[in-house]
Amino acid sequence: MRTDISNWMPITVPEINKVFSDMPLHWCIAGGWALDLHLCKQTREHSDIDVIITRDEQLIAYQNLKRDWMLYKAQDGKLDLWEDGEYLNFTEDIWVSKSSETPWAFQIMIIDTEENFWTYQRDKSVRRPLDQICLKTVEGIPYLRPEIQLLHKAGSSQVREKHSGSLILYFLVQDCRRFK
Template sequence: MRTDLSNWTPLTVSEITRVFSDIPIRWCVAGGWALDLHLCRQTRQHSDIDVIITRDEQLIAYRYLSRNWMLYKAQDGMLDLWEDGEYLDSTEDIWVSESSEMPWAFQIMIIDTEENSWIYKRDKSIKRPIDEIILKTKEGIPYLRPEIQLLHKAGGSQVREKDYIDFKTMLPSLLQQEKEWLKLSLNRQFPQGHDWIEFI
C-alpha cells in the first residue's frame, strides 16, 4: 500500500500518447488536459494527467502496462497493487508509477459501458454512445468530449476551484448542442438545482 498521494511527476500528453498508442484498446485523455486539448492551448498548470479506458478492456491494458509500470487500485481511501489477472468489478481509479519509489506518472479512470454506450457513474440514466464520447486533436490524440468532462467535474460531492475555473474557461467554446446536453444532464443529476446551470 502507498500513501504518498501528492508525490506526482506527471507524464506529458505526448508521453501518454506514446504509452497508449500501441495498446489495442479504446482510450482517451481526460481531466483538465482533455479540455485544454479541445481548446488547442494550455489554460492552467496540471498537477496530474488522467486516461480513460473501458472496464471490459482493463485486462488488456494491464497486460501491456504492467511490463513497464506498477499499477495501484484506489479503493476505500487506499492504494493497493493491482494483481496480475485480477478483474476489477467496481474500482474506477488506478494510479500508475514506474516503481514503488517513483512518483506517480498518470491515473487511469475505468468507465462502464453497456450495449455500446458509456454510462455515467453517478446517474446511470445518463448515457452516450461510446463512439461519441471521444474526440481527437488534429494530431490524432484522443480526448474526452468537453461537455462530458465538465459533467464529471460538476457532478462530484465537492466542486473544486479548478473545476469551476475550467467550466468558466470552457463554456464560451461549447457548441449549443453541447451546452444543452450538459444542462440537461445536470438537471437530471441535480433536480434540486446546481450552481452551474444558470450560466449555461
C-alpha cells in the same frame, strides 16, 4: 501499500499518447487536460494526467502496461498493488508509477459500459455510444468530449476552485463560437 498520494510528476500528453496508442483498446485523456486539448491550449498547470479505459478492456491495459509500470488500485482510501490477472469489478481508479519509489506518472479511470454505450453514473438516462465519447486533436490524440468531462466535474460533490476556471472558460469559448 503506498501512502505517498501527493507525490506526482505526471508524464506529458504526448508521452501518454505514446504509452497507449498501440494498445488494442478504447482510451482517451480525461480531466483538465481533456478540456485544454479541446481548447487547443493549456489554461492552467496540471498536477496529474488522467486516462479513461473501459472496464471490459482493463486486462488488456494491465497486460500492456505491467512490463514498464507499477499499477495500484485506489480504493477505500488505500493504494494496493494490482495483481496479475486480477479483474477489478468495482475499482474505478488506478494510479501508475515506474516503481514503488518513483512519483505517480498518470491515473487510469475505469468506466463501465453497457452494450457499447457509456452511461453517466449519477443519471443512467444520460448515455452516449462509446465510439462518440471522445474527440481527437489534430495530432490524433483522443480526449474525452468537453460536455462529458464538464458533466463529471460539475456533478461531483464538490467543484474544486481549479476546475471552476475551466468550466467558465469552456462556456465563454462556446458562446464566442456561437456568434462567429
